[in-house]
Amino acid sequence: MQQKNDERILFLLKTKGPQTANTLATMLEMTSMGARQHLQNLQKELLVESFQQSVGVGRPKKSWRLTGKADNYFPETHAYMTIGLIDSIQKTFGKNGLKKIISQRDEKIFADYQSKLKNCKALRGKLAQLTQIRNAEGYMAEYEDCGDGSYLFIENHCPICAAATKCQQFCLSELRLFNNLFAKDDVVFKRESHIISGARRCAYRVMRLENS
Secondary structure, eight states: OHHHHHHHHHHHHHHHOSEEHHHHHHHHTSOHHHHHHHHHHHHHTTSEEEEEEOOSSSSOEEEEEEOGGGGGGSOOTTHHHHHHHHHHHHHHHHHHHHHHHHHHHHHHHHHHHHHHHTTOOSHHHHHHHHHHHHHHTTOOEEEEEOSSSOEEEEESOOTTHHHHHHOTHHHHHHHHHHHHHTGGGTEEEEEEEOGGGTOSSEEEEEEEGGGO
């Protein structure tokens, strides 16, 4: 049970960002003391750390966040092998060759996603299906209704972060993929935060063209 709750805390800090022990306790339906005990155990393993965070009016509150070491808990997909392949392809075929291979990869992914989204009519339904697809690939995706006709599509983890850091063409391809998938709906994705730029997550504002 302890390990399971530790894992749940790590997941919440990954997807929700820094939290107080009391907030985590409420989310996990446990006592504040119980949440603090789990956090202290995770702190000993160097997976979380505490800091003072200003929340509204009043004194700063003690909050908790993931450490760099915790990134290893959410592994990337074949990171070292992928980096090696990128280097080998670029040395053998040059930058243009690498772009061509990434382009072929993009075409295959687009066809696969398009097939899975073809029966979705409404924008919300299409976003829900895209969220499921990306979750199955390890992106820890979710979306939020912003209440103004737009949505926020979020990826809390990037399983190809090492590859994307090595070659940012992967990130450009991702944004292009989303926009191509929703082009017929007159919907545009605009990136608002980016993991490889130091943000906690990748987030995209999703809006209809007349509102962009």
